[in-house]
Amino acid sequence: MIGNLSPSAVDTVTAPREFWTRYHAYRRIRHLETRPDDPIKPDDVVETAMKHVEPFEIRYRYEVARGDRMLSWFSASTSRPGSPEYETWKHILWVEASVDREHRRQGIGRAWIPLALELMDRHGCTTLSMGTEEESGHAFLKWMGAESRLTGAENRLELSELDWDLVRRWVDEGPKGSPNTRLETYDGHIPREMWEDYCPQFSAMLNTMPWEGMDHGDIVVTPEIQADWYERMDNEGRVEYTMLTREPDGIISGITDMTYAPYSPKMIHQGFTGVRPDARGRGLGKWLKAAMLLHVFEIYPGLERVVTDNAGSNVPMLAINTKLGFKPYRQGAEYQIKRDRLTERLAPR
Numbered sequence: 001m002i003g004n005l006s007p008s009a010v011d012t013v014t015a016p017r018e019f020w021t022r023y024h025a026y027r028r029i030r031h032l033e034t035r036p037d038d039p040i041k042p043d044d045v046v047e048t049a050m051k052h053v054e055p056f057e058i059r060y061r062y063e064v065a066r067g068d069r070m071l072s073w074f075s076a077s078t079s080r081p082g083s084p085e086y087e088t089w090k091h092i093l094w095v096e097a098s099v100d101r102e103h104r105r106q107g108i109g110r111a112w113i114p115l116a117l118e119l120m121d122r123h124g125c126t127t128l129s130m131g132t133e134e135e136s137g138h139a140f141l142k143w144m145g146a147e148s149r150l151t152g153a154e155n156r157l158e159l160s161e162l163d164w165d166l167v168r169r170w171v172d173e174g175p176k177g178s179p180n181t182r183l184e185t186y187d188g189h190i191p192r193e194m195w196e197d198y199c200p201q202f203s204a205m206l207n208t209m210p211w212e213g214m215d216h217g218d219i220v221v222t223p224e225i226q227a228d229w230y231e232r233m234d235n236e237g238r239v240e241y242t243m244l245t246r247e248p249d250g251i252i253s254g255i256t257d258m259t260y261a262p263y264s265p266k267m268i269h270q271g272f273t274g275v276r277p278d279a280r281g282r283g284l285g286k287w288l289k290a291a292m293l294l295h296v297f298e299i300y301p302g303l304e305r306v307v308t309d310n311a312g313s314n315v316p317m318l319a320i321n322t323k324l325g326f327k328p329y330r331q332g333a334e335y336q337i338k339r340d341r342l343t344e345r346l347a348p349r
Contacts, residue, residue: 005108007074007115010061013052018068027071030098034134039264048235050082051105053152055228058084060119062110066109072099072108076116078123079217088217093125109140113346117339126339127215133332134144144333145345149214151312154178155326158305159297162325167290174287181284183291189230201252205274210313215336237262240271241299243292245284253279254290258296258306268296270308272316287322293324305326 024043031040050061057077064072074097077151079089095116099108118127130146132138133154166250175181190198199221223256231239245254256273270292275284297303309324310318337345 005064005066005071005083006065007062007111008177010063011055012047012061015110019063020177021065022065022068023051023073026073026100026298029100033101038267041261041319042263045236045261045263049232052232052235054080056080056085056225058123062112062115064111070100071103072112073097074115074246078119078125082264084220084222085093085217090124090217091126092217093123093128095122095128095130097130097171104136113144113342117342117346120339127336128339128342129215129334129336131332132335133330142220142333144337145341146151146337147213148333149336150334152310152332152334153328154307154330155311155321156305156329157309157321157324157326159303162293166323170283170286170290171294173283174291174299176286177283179321180248181282182242182246183287184245184246185291185295188239188241190242192223195226197250198252199223199226202255205252205255205276206272208274210311212311212313214334233259241292241296243288245279247279251276254284254288256285256292258292260296260300265302266304267301268300268303270306274318280316289320290322 003303020043024046028040031038053075054132056079058080059077060075062074063070064074074095076095078093078094079086081090081294093116095112097109097112120126120128128146130141131147132141174183203219206221220345230240238259240257240259242255242257242258247253254275255271257271259269261269270289273285273289275288293306305325307329308321310321312318
């Protein structure tokens with residue numbers, strides 16, 4: 001309870017139009033505060049994404065509202081029992097929360113903590129994880145007693161500043177350094193007949209990403225998870241582009257992917273790029289990223305920038321991105337706190 005306000009649970013699958021009107025007004029205010037230079041997602045795309053029934057995780061959503069105005073938003077998720085990642089991720093509750101700028105420092109953010117603890121107890125979670133890019137978020141999480149466990153940044157590449165000669169040179173040098181390696185390109189879905197082979201190799205590469213001091217489990221991508229990912233992409237109108245390098249024995253040695261959304265026509269998102277540890281040092285990362293840049297720019301000549309996220313400790317990938325001309329756009333961090341310590345923070349002093 002915050003004054004005469006109480007958090008209300010929201011089922012986005014059955015929520016009435018009045019909720020969506022409130023929610024979209026709130027997210028527009030938040031968007032102007034946090035990402036004023038970027039296009040905002042259309043309402044129907046957001047609603048489609050939030051109505052998706054999660055097969056592999058349990059998700060909760062709550063709001064604090066006064067009349068027809070939303071003042072705060074809270075969501076939490078944890079791995080669903082029986083899902084491929086459950087055994088190693090079940091101890092973590094992931095939380096996102098925000099408060100309208102005009103209503104901060106009134107105890108609304110603090111009031112979400114008992115709810116987070118209740119959800120942790122419900123599912124046996126021992127670690128709470130929250131991320132932020134905002135100064136107010138950093139201040140709140142530090143006040144709460146959480147510790148920064150993984151630092152990173154959103155980096156952006158302006159294509160008007162890209163050295164295209166360098167890009168073409170990396171593409172030319174790739175096969176010279178690995179003459180027996182094949183580059184494969186997939187626009188849209190990777191063929192279903194590849195999933196049994198692709199998913200475990202993709203999982204293995206994802207698990208080489210640096211986690212710094214963060215408490216985490218093992219990433220597991222299965223054909224079922226891949227199918228769910230593609231269903232989301234299709235429903236939201238997004239298109240994924242994947243390139244991979246394959247060795248003569250059939251092993252995938254490197255992967256990169258990008259995602260394009262038609263509602264953001266001047267921007268494309270660079271997702272994962274990874275190279276197997278035993279295949280590094282041959283320029284495969286440069287080859288993949290350069291070939292992908294040429295490929296997507298040919299498909300979307302109106303692109304102006306590439307957006308990606310990088311952990312601060314991912315030195316090899318940051319080195320490639322820096323050479324291409326990526327520059328930090330906004331900094332962020334993932335914070336974590338153990339359940340017992342969070343309980344102590346709420347204890348009367």
